[in-house]
Amino acid sequence: MTKRRLDVTIGNVNEVYDGAGGILWEMLMGEQIHVGAESETDLLARKAGVGAEAHLLDVCSALGGPARYLARNYDCRVTGLDATQQMHAEAIRRTAEAGLSAKLDFVLGNALDMPFPASTFDVVWGQDAWCYITDKQRLIEECARVLKPGGMLAFTDWLEKGPMTDEEWTALNAFMVFPYMETLEGYATLAEEAGLAVVEKEDLSPDFAEHIQMYLDQVQHQFRQAIVENYGQEMYDAVERGITLWRDASAAGKVGRGRVIARK
Numbered sequence: 642m643t644k645r646r647l648d649v650t651i652g653n654v655n656e657v658y659d660g661a662g663g664i665l666w667e668m669l670m671g672e673q674i675h676v677g678a679e680s681e682t683d684l685l686a687r688k689a690g691v692g693a694e695a696h697l698l699d700v701c702s703a704l705g706g707p708a709r710y711l712a713r714n715y716d717c718r719v720t721g722l723d724a725t726q727q728m729h730a731e732a733i734r735r736t737a738e739a740g741l742s743a744k745l746d747f748v749l750g751n752a753l754d755m756p757f758p759a760s761t762f763d764v765v766w767g768q769d770a771w772c773y774i775t776d777k778q779r780l781i782e783e784c785a786r787v788l789k790p791g792g793m794l795a796f797t798d799w800l801e802k803g804p805m806t807d808e809e810w811t812a813l814n815a816f817m818v819f820p821y822m823e824t825l826e827g828y829a830t831l832a833e834e835a836g837l838a839v840v841e842k843e844d845l846s847p848d849f850a851e852h853i854q855m856y857l858d859q860v861q862h863q864f865r866q867a868i869v870e871n872y873g874q875e876m877y878d879a880v881e882r883g884i885t886l887w888r889d890a891s892a893a894g895k896v897g898r899g900r901v902i903a904r905k
């Protein structure tokens with residue numbers, strides 16, 4: 642079934658992460674721009690069986706925070722793929738500064754057309770980013786293609802959950818600049834259709850709702866002044882309104898987050 646989509650292009654996503662969006666999300670989440678920070682990366686790494694021999698592909702690697710953390714703590718090799726110039730350049734700069742350039746490389750490119758040969762990686766990885774991608778079926782097919790046989794697909798993402806009005810659906814996706822979100826079941830089906838065996842799928846939505854409430858509290862109490870000073874009152878109001886919308890929808894079980902582990 643074709644899912645409804647907002648008319649969001651990769652150019653729109655680049656505008657977010659080349660501009661204030663990347664900075665604001667780093668303010669709230671840290672340089673690992675996903676819910677749960679390091680502990681979530683450790684959990685995903687354990688579930689994917691990441692070890693010193695692994696070559697991992699981080700699809701939508703942003704600032705390279707998880708890539709550096711994985712190289713430091715699991716001694717693996719990581720390739721980061723991201724489509725936004727500012728994120729790509731910053732990932733390279735921070736990695737050189739951390740002295741980790743021998744273990745990591747960053748490639749500027751689109752997850753829907755990965756510039757890698759088939760059967761290249763032991764682990765294909767994603768954290769809270771694939772919600773930006775305009776064609777999840779093609780994305781999962783690309784992930785399956787570049788995985789070695791026996792390799793693991795491991796990712797978390799923001800998800801569509803309960804029923805909502807068209808108005809809510811549009812406002813939630815438009816604020817985040819998501820074309821649409823997948824469901825947990827939808828991702829599992831896409832993985833199976835791409836020839837992968839789903840090992841585990843987990844609904845993390847209650848934890849997600851708590852995090853969104855925490856981000857809203859931070860915006861209102863810790864970062865309000867900095868956002869107003871740097872980006873203006875209008876931007877602050879839009880951010881507060883958008884995160885409030887997400888807080889309400891996550892508390893009502895309409896949106897959430899999940900984790901999928903699958904083997905090729």
Ligand SMILES: C[S@@+](CC[C@H](N)C(=O)[O-])C[C@H]1O[C@@H](n2cnc3c(N)ncnc32)[C@H](O)[C@@H]1O
Nearest residue numbers: 673674675701703723724725751752768770773
């Ligand atoms: C929320 S951030 C990712 C955070 C990162 N996974 C982490 O945990 O630190 C979203 C990233 O996805 C990237 N992105 C979105 N669509 C993409 C695509 N089609 N191909 C490659 N990168 C994309 C954006 O450029 C942005 O850097």
